Amino acid sequence: MKLKFFLLFFPVILALSVACEGTYLPKPKGYNRIDLPPSEYVALPDSFPYQFQYSAHAKLLKDSSWMAERYWIDLYYPTMEALVQVTYKPVKHDTTLLGEYFEDSYKLTSKHNIKAYSIEQMDLVIPNGGWAVVSELTGEVPSQFQFHATDSANHFIRGALYFETSTKNDSLKPVIEYIKFDIIHMLNTLEWKGTQ
Numbered sequence: 001m002k003l004k005f006f007l008l009f010f011p012v013i014l015a016l017s018v019a020c021e022g023t024y025l026p027k028p029k030g031y032n033r034i035d036l037p038p039s040e041y042v043a044l045p046d047s048f049p050y051q052f053q054y055s056a057h058a059k060l061l062k063d064s065s066w067m068a069e070r071y072w073i074d075l076y077y078p079t080m081e082a083l084v085q086v087t088y089k090p091v092k093h094d095t096t097l098l099g100e101y102f103e104d105s106y107k108l109t110s111k112h113n114i115k116a117y118s119i120e121q122m123d124l125v126i127p128n129g130g131w132a133v134v135s136e137l138t139g140e141v142p143s144q145f146q147f148h149a150t151d152s153a154n155h156f157i158r159g160a161l162y163f164e165t166s167t168k169n170d171s172l173k174p175v176i177e178y179i180k181f182d183i184i185h186m187l188n189t190l191e192w193k194g195t196q
Helices: 002-019 095-114 173-188
Strands: 041-043 053-055 059-062 073-077 082-090 116-125 131-139 143-150 155-163
Touching: 053 073, 053 173, 082 173, 095 116, 095 131, 095 143, 095 155, 131 173, 143 173, 155 173
Parallel strands: none
Antiparallel strands: 041 053, 059 073, 073 082, 082 155, 116 131, 131 143, 143 155
16 A cells, blocks of 8 residues: 555656756747737827828827927827827928928938938838838837938928837837838828928
């Protein structure tokens, strides 16, 4: 009887004694599970001098910064803690003014050179007859995707993607790609209204 008891519990006692020995190694940090919703779009209200479709998963907010102007908005993705800041400037057929807007846009993008591994820029001809420049930044930068678009005569719009999280950009890659797709859709549906 004692032999049966010993043979029955010996493997359990052996496993427990072996499991308690050795050095403890912490597990590496895991990646968050990211469930991205299907893309859906809604139209911007008519009260702006520009019109586009933006993600139905984003909240349209008025820009609340101290330097915000009338048609500046934020597209906030609450489940992703992401923000696309959109600023607008009237051009008024002034090429000097347009040049200043371009210069400001390039300066704001190039400020990330300190932390960016690379900045890739691409020109897009958008369906409204205007054109846009998109900049994709890689590395641990605060803004991973930026753009500006104009009709060269009346309107200039600029935008930048930001995240309100300390998560590393390589972990955010699926979310960045998702929002980048939304921004490209926004640019492809961009229309200008009137002259300012």
